[in-house]
Amino acid sequence: MRALIIKRLLYIVPVVAGIVFLVTITIDLIPGDPVQLILGQAATPETTAALRKALGLDRPFHQRYLDYMIGLTRWDLGQSIREGRPVTRAVAEHWxxxxxLTLAAISLAVVFGMGTGLLSVMTRGTFFDDAVRLLSILGLCMPVFWVGLIFIYLFGYYLRWLxxxxxxxxxxxxxxxxxLALPSIGILSRMTRASLLETFSSDYVxxxxxxxxxxxxVLTxxxxxxxxxxxxxVIGLQFGQLMGGAVLTETVFAWPGLGRLTVYxxxxxxxPMVQGGVLVFALVFTLINLIVDLSYALIDPRLRYA
Incomplete structure (x- = not known):
């Protein structure tokens, strides 16, 4: 088990290096001059030169990449242009x-998704089974921001419950x-149902x-x-999906999280703030995948030696 953990941790190193590469090159991929886009009509030769230096655009890409990697070892994500404070501090406040929010959503998704999937198998062929399958498809089809707006109007303005x-x-x-949890509930419900039905049809069962x-x-x-x-x-992938969906959800509900900060x-x-937010989301998603890999070994001991 220890060897498996070390092996998976070593995999993270090139992944992080690749993420930092993409985050660092983002500014170079922006059409036009990013400094002019930021300053707009207020641009002067002095302010342009100062901002170009602050963003590191006066240095070659490889130098900026190395500096960002070195700064990352000190958890230094640069300085926010608009707020004038370290990006790390802003991330720490909003994360x-x-x-x-993400933990609450994934908890709802696991409980109701796996629960309805299990009940659907136990009542296979009944009206309840058909209803669960239909509702899970509806949950998959509804965009998070649209559901959020419906909730705000219905439960916030009309009924005034929340x-x-x-x-x-x-x-x-x-x-x-x-x-945020509704699409994940639909996915987990269908996945649990399909996985259980496949297992029940196996020879050992x-x-x-x-x-x-x-x-x-047999079930337990x-x-x-x-x-x-x-x-x-699927749960691990959905956790990452929920973090991505949190960007829209936090914006719709004015939830002061990292997603809303990144949109702002x-x-x-x-x-620099956009780079920091994207990097943190990517790193967390990478760690979630590591946890999922390790959880395989706990459930199926054969994978510890694979």
Missing amino acids: PATLR PVGGIGGIEYMIMPAVA RTARAKGVTWHG RHALRNALIPVIT AITARDY
């Missing part, structure tokens, strides 16, 4: 809100977390049933454990 935006107690989190093992015993001792492996993969930085052309 907990995004993490809180606050329409901001951050505070749990009542502020209900609408954004549910809106039929053998266990022939030996007199109860349906509940054989089917559920093996069916969880592909589901865990894009509109304000604060490129």
